[in-house]
Amino acid sequence: MATFNLQINGKNQQVDVAPDTPMLWVLRDHIKLVGTKYGCGVSMCGACTIHLDGEAVRSCQTTVSAAEGKSITTIEGLSEKGDHPVQKAWLEMDVAQCGYCQAGQIMSAAALLERNPNPSDQEIETAMNGNICRCGTYTRIKQAVKTAAANSQS
Numbered sequence: 001m002a003t004f005n006l007q008i009n010g011k012n013q014q015v016d017v018a019p020d021t022p023m024l025w026v027l028r029d030h031i032k033l034v035g036t037k038y039g040c041g042v043s044m045c046g047a048c049t050i051h052l053d054g055e056a057v058r059s060c061q062t063t064v065s066a067a068e069g070k071s072i073t074t075i076e077g078l079s080e081k082g083d084h085p086v087q088k089a090w091l092e093m094d095v096a097q098c099g100y101c102q103a104g105q106i107m108s109a110a111a112l113l114e115r116n117p118n119p120s121d122q123e124i125e126t127a128m129n130g131n132i133c134r135c136g137t138y139t140r141i142k143q144a145v146k147t148a149a150a151n152s153q154s
Contacts, residue, residue, distance in 0.1 A: 004068045008033070009077025019065040024048045026064050027074060035075035035103050039132070046131030049104035050074050056111035056127075075103040078110060086110045089148035097135035105131050109145045118149055 006013045008031060015030045027033045027050070036059055039047030043058040050059045051073035078084045086109045096102045105128070112119055112127035119127065124145045133141065 002065075004064050006064070006068060006072060007070070008072045009074060015064065017064055019063065021064045022060050023050065023062045023064055023067050023072070024059040026067075027059060033074050033076050037100060037103055039101070039104070044130065044132070045101070046104040046108060047101050049107040049131065051107060051111055054111065054114055056108045073107075075107060078106065084110060085148040085152045086113065086144070089144040089151060093140045093144040093147055095137050095140045095144050097137055101131060101133045101135075105133065105141055109141075109148065112145065113149055113152065117152060119145070121146075 001016050002019055003014060003016050006015065006026070008027070013031055015026055017026060017030065024036060024038060027036050028038070036050055037047040038060065039045035041060050043061040046058065048059040049056050051057070052062060052067060053070045079087060086106050090096065090102065090106060095105075108128055108131050112124065116123060121142065124142050128141060128145070
């Protein structure tokens with residue numbers, strides 16, 4: 001066990017865990033932020049996506065020791081009132097069905113739009129690749145990303 005000082009959603013947090021503990025479990029079990037979901041555990045589905053210094057990463061494979069000293073953002077920290085442009089576009093486009101993948105999808109989309117405010121269809125598909133939606137709402141996901149991009153520029 002070791003003590004790690006983390007910057008999560010703009011707040012300092014301290015946890016005592018093994019250095020190889022995945023951030024997914026630090027967030028869910030120790031910090032009690034349960035918006036980040038467990039999906040596959042091997043970085044293939046995207047349900048556990050968070051931002052690490054603004055980059056979308058899979059928290060199931062990102063260790064606490066790798067995250068220390070970096071800015072960590074979860075779905076809970078994306079916006080205080082759930083009104084981030086991507087979250088608003090998700091509602092407008094009625095993306096969610098079962099909803100399980102949505103936090104990871106939204107976090108990947110938000111990271112894309114932060115680095116590329118006007119992505120092409122191909123850039124959206126590339127950025128969202130690896131975020132699996134078992135309900136198959138990919139067309140609405142792409143439209144929501146485009147809507148969020150357009151709304152952010154107006």
